[in-house]
Amino acid sequence: MDLDNVTKFLQGKTILVTGATGFLAKVFIEKILRLQLNVNKLYLLLRTSNDKFATQRLKDEIISTELFKILRDKWGSKFDALISSKVIAVEGDISSENLGLEDSKLREELRKEIEIVVNSAATTSFNERYNVALGINTFGAFNVLNFGKKCDKIKLFLHISTPYVCGEKADMILEKRFYMGETLTGTHSINIFEEKRTMEEQLAQLQYHGAPDKAIKSSMKEFGLERAKLNGWPNTYVFTKAMGEMLLGHFKGDLPLVIIRPTMIASTYKQPFPGWIEGVRTFDSFIVSYGKGKLTCFPANPNTIIDVIPVDMVVNAMVVAMKVHYAERQHACETIYHVSSSFRNPLTLSDLRNLFHCYFIRNPWIDANGLRVKVGQLTFFSKVNRFLLLMQLKYVLPLKVLYLVNILCCQRFKKIYKNLNRKINFIIQLVRLYEPYTFFLGSFNDEILVELQRVAEEQGIDLVEFNFDCRSIEWEEYMTNIHIPGLLKYGIKS
Numbered sequence: 001m002d003l004d005n006v007t008k009f010l011q012g013k014t015i016l017v018t019g020a021t022g023f024l025a026k027v028f029i030e031k032i033l034r035l036q037l038n039v040n041k042l043y044l045l046l047r048t049s050n051d052k053f054a055t056q057r058l059k060d061e062i063i064s065t066e067l068f069k070i071l072r073d074k075w076g077s078k079f080d081a082l083i084s085s086k087v088i089a090v091e092g093d094i095s096s097e098n099l100g101l102e103d104s105k106l107r108e109e110l111r112k113e114i115e116i117v118v119n120s121a122a123t124t125s126f127n128e129r130y131n132v133a134l135g136i137n138t139f140g141a142f143n144v145l146n147f148g149k150k151c152d153k154i155k156l157f158l159h160i161s162t163p164y165v166c167g168e169k170a171d172m173i174l175e176k177r178f179y180m181g182e183t184l185t186g187t188h189s190i191n192i193f194e195e196k197r198t199m200e201e202q203l204a205q206l207q208y209h210g211a212p213d214k215a216i217k218s219s220m221k222e223f224g225l226e227r228a229k230l231n232g233w234p235n236t237y238v239f240t241k242a243m244g245e246m247l248l249g250h251f252k253g254d255l256p257l258v259i260i261r262p263t264m265i266a267s268t269y270k271q272p273f274p275g276w277i278e279g280v281r282t283f284d285s286f287i288v289s290y291g292k293g294k295l296t297c298f299p300a301n302p303n304t305i306i307d308v309i310p311v312d313m314v315v316n317a318m319v320v321a322m323k324v325h326y327a328e329r330q331h332a333c334e335t336i337y338h339v340s341s342s343f344r345n346p347l348t349l350s351d352l353r354n355l356f357h358c359y360f361i362r363n364p365w366i367d368a369n370g371l372r373v374k375v376g377q378l379t380f381f382s383k384v385n386r387f388l389l390l391m392q393l394k395y396v397l398p399l400k401v402l403y404l405v406n407i408l409c410c411q412r413f414k415k416i417y418k419n420l421n422r423k424i425n426f427i428i429q430l431v432r433l434y435e436p437y438t439f440f441l442g443s444f445n446d447e448i449l450v451e452l453q454r455v456a457e458e459q460g461i462d463l464v465e466f467n468f469d470c471r472s473i474e475w476e477e478y479m480t481n482i483h484i485p486g487l488l489k490y491g492i493k494s
Helices: 004-010 023-035 051-063 066-086 104-113 130-149 192-208 213-230 236-251 284-291 311-325 349-362 384-408 414-438 447-458 475-491
Strands: 014-018 041-046 087-091 116-119 156-160 171-173 257-262 264-266 297-299 308-310 334-339 379-381 442-444
Touching: 004 023, 004 311, 014 023, 023 041, 023 066, 023 311, 041 051, 041 104, 051 066, 051 087, 066 087, 116 130, 130 156, 130 192, 130 213, 130 236, 156 236, 156 311, 192 213, 192 236, 213 236, 236 257, 257 311, 264 311, 284 349, 284 475, 297 384, 297 414, 308 311, 311 334, 311 447, 334 447, 349 379, 349 475, 379 384, 384 414
Parallel strands: 014 041, 014 116, 041 087, 116 156, 156 257, 171 442, 257 334, 264 308, 297 379
Antiparallel strands: none
C-alpha cells in the first residue's frame, strides 16, 4: 500500500483556503505541500489592506512558523521559490460579497481555476460581537459558498464547523445535518436573513444614538448571547456556526458538501512532528494556569468527557474526505463527519486533571524569580453557584472593603481596585461561558467517520499516513510526553 492514490489525486489540483492563518488551516497547508509538491496552486484568502500585505502575512504568519521546518529542511535553498510558485496570498474578506476581491482579473482567474474550496475561516470567541460572528460564521460561509458555486471547475466544498452546534444535548449526538430555520428549542423556527436584519437594526440604533465604540461592542456581545439563548444555543459562537451550516446545506445546489466537525483541537500527534501547537487553545488555558499555580479550583463535573483531538488527525480526515467525495455531483450529497474522541476513546476531566497534575509534579513550572511552583490537586466544584459563593467570600467581599477604603483615601487605591475588579469579573464571565462544556453530558457519535475509514481502506489509502482513528491515541503518552511539552514550547510566548 502506498500514497500514489492520494498524491495523484492532489496533483494539479487548485484549492482555495479561507482562514489560512488559523491553526488548523496551517497544518492542512503544510500537509498538502508535503504530500504533493505538484499541486497546481493553493490560493490563501487573507484579510489585509492589499495583496502586498497579504503576501507579507503569508510569509510572517504561515510559512515562517516552526511547522514548516520539515519542508524547509527538505527543500533547502529551493524552499522560498517553491512556496512562491505554489502558494498564492490573496487579499480578501469572506464577510464581503465576492469575498472582497476587488481585482476583477484576479477574481476571474480564481473562478476559472479553483476545484476545491476549504472554508476554515471562523471567529471562535464564545461571546463575539453579534455583527462580527454573523458576518464571518454565518454569512461569511454563505459568501464563500456563493463564490465557489461560480467557479467553473468546482468539484467540492469542504467546510469546518464544530460538533458543539448541538448545544447542550446529553447522551449520544449523531452526525446529523441541520434543516433550514431549525432551532434547538423546537418551539419555533428562525429566519436567518431576518436575523441579520434584526442585528443590523440593533447596531444602527446604537450608532444613531451616538453610543461610544466600547458601549457598542459590549452591547453587541450581549445581544449575540441573548439571541443565541432565545433559540436554544449556549453562546454566540455555536449559534452562528449552526446557522452557517443551515445556509450551506440549503443553498449548495448540486455541489458536494462536506462538513467536518472537529471537537477541541490540540497539538500534532505525529505529523509533521509531535507537539506543534499555536497559541493557548480552549482547555490549554486551564493547564497553563494550573501549572503556574494560579488555578486551584474550578466548577466542573469530573465525569464530563473532554473531547480532544490532535490537529493532524483532523487534517488527515479532511484530506481523505476530499479524495473520497471529490466530484460527487450525481449524488448532490451533504456529508457530516464528527472528528472526535468522546465516543470511542473517552478522556474525562478527572483523567485530564490527574495527567497534568502528574506532569507538573515531575516538571514544575519555573516562575519569574527562578523558583519552582508547587501545585496541589485541582478541586472541582460540582455546582457553579458553590464556586461563585466562594468567589464572593474570598474575593468580592474584600474587594468591596477596598472600594470603601479607596473612597476614604481619596482614590489612592483606584488603580489596584480597578485591576482586581476587572480580573474577578473576567473569571466570573469565564465560568459562565464555559459552564455548558465543563458540565457537558454528551458524546459525539462518529459512525459516519468510521465508514470513511472503511472506504479509504478499500481505495488503498494508507491509514497509517492518514490516521484519524481516535482509538490509536494513548492519552497518558500524548498528554504528558507530547501535548503539554509542546504547549509549553510552542504555544505560550513567555
